[in-house]
Amino acid sequence: MSIPRLHTEHELREGHGIPAAPGQGRYLGAVMRKAVGDQVILFNGRDGEWRARIAAIRKDDATLVPDVLLRPQPPAAGPILLVAALKREAMEWVVEKATELGARAIRPVLTARSVPDRVNRARLLLIAREAAEQCERLDVPALAEAAPLHAVLDSWDGSPLIAAAERRGATPLAACVTAPDPAILIGPEGGFTGPELDALAGRPFVALASLGPRILRAETAAVSALAVVQAIRGDWAHHGNE
Incomplete structure (x- = not known):
């Protein structure tokens, strides 16, 4: 199954846990059937793209921990x-x-x-x-x-x-x-x-x-x-x- 990719407003730093946005915990658990230890991809428009893991999940609450920077953030561009x-x-x-x-x-x-x-x-x-x-x-x-x-x-x-x-x-x-x-x-x-x-x-x-x-x-x-x-x-x- 593909790794879920999620946007967050929080700062992304290695090992620094962040809460999932409203709706994301339910999406990960009920829709994607993900559990503690499973991987997700995170981005926020500032800190690049990170591979992260689910550290905790319950109903609509989840804690996500960035582990590895996959892509650095490029300068803003586009029409x-x-x-x-x-x-x-x-x-x-x-x-x-x-x-x-x-x-x-x-x-x-x-x-x-x-x-x-x-x-x-x-x-x-x-x-x-x-x-x-x-x-x-x-x-x-x-x-x-x-x-x-x-x-x-x-x-x-x-x-x-x-x-x-x-x-x-x-x-x-x-x-x-x-x-x-x-x-x-x-x-x-x-x-x-x-x-x-x-x-x-x-x-x-x-x-x-x-x-x-x-x-x-x-x-x-x-x-x-x-x-x-x-x-x-x-x-x-x-x-x-x-």
């Missing part, structure tokens, strides 16, 4: 995904896939055509953590609270932002990816409004990009754009050559 707030299932799917695709941060944005006016950040963060455990990445993407598009643009630090702009003449996305780990903005179902596109085009740090000749669903656009970025300038481009 940033800004995505208009979508319906619950679509938003959860985007967060899961963006985590698997290596996004280092996910920022929900409220636009004129966004269906919801808020997102369940706690639920989305749980989905991101579970996806990070499954895909073997060493961190969980930062997940911001939803914010209006104009507020996001006003507070932007000036770094390049690529905005998907359907139905408007724009440069192909591949040609816009000129630096590693860019930020990508995906609009809602129905797309950005004309005034929103004008506001984006008026910002010197924004490049309007085309995602091809077809109109994509917002969730399809998000994962497609991340895949293109990772293939051209991200970790897909160099993985296996190190």
